[in-house]
Amino acid sequence: MDAGLVAPCERPSAVREVRRVKPRPLPKTVAPLPDELLSGWLSRLAAANYCDDAELLAHIEIDTTHGSALDFSIDAAAAEKIASAARVASDVVRSLTFPAMTLREASLTAQMPFQHCLQCSREGLSLRHWRRAWAFDCQVCGTRLVQTLGKTGDEQISEKLIYRARRGAGMLECAARSRGPKQLRRAMRAVTFAMSLKTFRGDPSFAVQNPRSEVRLFCLAAIAAARSHPLAKAAIVSHSIDDYARVALLRAFEKEPRLLAAVDHIAQRRARSTGMMTAESRS
Numbered sequence: 001m002d003a004g005l006v007a008p009c010e011r012p013s014a015v016r017e018v019r020r021v022k023p024r025p026l027p028k029t030v031a032p033l034p035d036e037l038l039s040g041w042l043s044r045l046a047a048a049n050y051c052d053d054a055e056l057l058a059h060i061e062i063d064t065t066h067g068s069a070l071d072f073s074i075d076a077a078a079a080e081k082i083a084s085a086a087r088v089a090s091d092v093v094r095s096l097t098f099p100a101m102t103l104r105e106a107s108l109t110a111q112m113p114f115q116h117c118l119q120c121s122r123e124g125l126s127l128r129h130w131r132r133a134w135a136f137d138c139q140v141c142g143t144r145l146v147q148t149l150g151k152t153g154d155e156q157i158s159e160k161l162i163y164r165a166r167r168g169a170g171m172l173e174c175a176a177r178s179r180g181p182k183q184l185r186r187a188m189r190a191v192t193f194a195m196s197l198k199t200f201r202g203d204p205s206f207a208v209q210n211p212r213s214e215v216r217l218f219c220l221a222a223i224a225a226a227r228s229h230p231l232a233k234a235a236i237v238s239h240s241i242d243d244y245a246r247v248a249l250l251r252a253f254e255k256e257p258r259l260l261a262a263v264d265h266i267a268q269r270r271a272r273s274t275g276m277m278t279a280e281s282r283s
């Protein structure tokens, strides 16, 4: 990466220095669009001024290692510097960051981009709502958001899965914004369940922010399934359960024995009725 337009230098006494050193206004500025994310707008600003993001931040004298963190919290000094370089009010700069959120919202808001709208991305846009785990369709153009690590081209995702995942995403939003923790706990349990069946590892809140569509869509669909069926059916719905998946389930629910017993019971009953279970695994 280039060192930038201005060599970085140490500034120990922040406030006094900042007042004194204002970056020179950039030759060109661009107006922020509704719901635009600060980092996205800075990228457009950089492009308009024929430089890259790192060079722009170096010019404004903002530590480049904090580029994406700026979207979540920006101090007054940094906002002021960006504002004067871009010739906008510092309130405008601040309005492009995420507002204060509850812990629940924060756990479902990605620090890094994991999905985008192909249509709007082509125009260089990067919008705030794309970072929410529950965002499913672009609020600007209505196109379905796609995961950043999804296979490019026409992915073979079934319409049914998309339909279910979209419903699950809506429920996740309600859960994230509800007053009590109960709804979200239920949603995350369904996600944990889905993860255990697909042997995904990690935190369920990260699974729904996964940059791979096969992970994210399946987990969102499980939230919708858990609502319309008893929990246990959530993930069994699409796949007959095998011994391997049962072991994964045992692991996922080891801290909730009652729930596990219910899950296991339904799984066995289901397997028996479809005749897929072998005699050994019943014991």
Ligand SMILES: [Zn+2]
Pocket (backbone or CB within 6 Å): 117, 118, 119, 120, 121, 138, 139, 140, 141, 142, 143
């Ligand atoms: Zn769009």
